[in-house]
Amino acid sequence: VSPELDLFLEIEKLKKEKNAIILAHYYQEADIQDVADYIGDSLGLAQQAEKTTADMIVFAGVHFMAETAKILNPDKKVVLPDLKAGCSLADSAPGHLFQAFKERYPDHLVISYINCSAEVKALSDIICTSSNAQKIVESLPADQKIIFAPDRNLGAYLIKKTGRDMVLWDGACMVHEIFSLEKITKLKIRHPNAKLIAHPECEEPILRLADYIGSTTGLLNFTKKDPSMEYIVATETGILHQMQLSSPQKTFIPAPPTNNCACNDCPHMKLNTLEKLYLCMKYEQPELLMDPTLMVAARKPIERMLEISA
Ligand code: 13P
């Protein structure tokens, strides 16, 4: 791509030419967020994908999110900037191992966090995201036995919140497990008025310290309404862009990781660049293609979630 090309302008042209919609997750780099038609958390993105009238969905996020958009729109073209943008959490639950796990608990229903493969979704009864997980768990009868997969941290948080005894799959997100309790505690001493806000994929000791816990949209909305001027943000750093745009007068400090690299950047989310976004719109590839039978099986538990969250 020629360095003289104004990618922002070209992307706008391509959107109109191809009747395309760009859906972006909050963990995308700022430039991608700035050209997106919709920026959201996993639930918001699934809801937008369900109702779009665009001919082509350009999904700036990771593979499981684009898969969800495709499952909801089997007849539409779904393209993504980089097909290799995966997810450590989704990878922690390979379909065949999850199937064997599920067989050990024949009288349990399966609630799966949306951060999983289409194969795991097809083995699930209902999907949830971090913004509706509690509601989804509580929508089942109190005596219903439940398997929750694949995030053990979100699962443990839900057990604490709902009192339900759930069997957990042992998976986690590499980004949300990297935060240092010791460094956050020191940071809180230096910034006594700062509130710690955390995503429920974080480990329990971090969540115990948090002033607010929520999905990316939940965290962003909290910082808009809350009167504090300073926040320590325990989630992927991409969300800081919208926080700073919504509250320019406030200070947002990324929660420090245990080592000194920028490990609270998701390496999968950050595989996407503005240039790759432009190229995927121009050439309409990589395109996400899926097995039709798998799509039908994975759609049911997603639809159940969307009905409960409407
Ligand atoms: P939400 O944006 O739904 O909170 O999900 C966070 C996440 O880790 C997505 O990969």
Ligand code: SF4
């Ligand atoms: Fe997966 Fe974690 Fe990256 Fe989200 S932040 S895509 S859960 S690895």
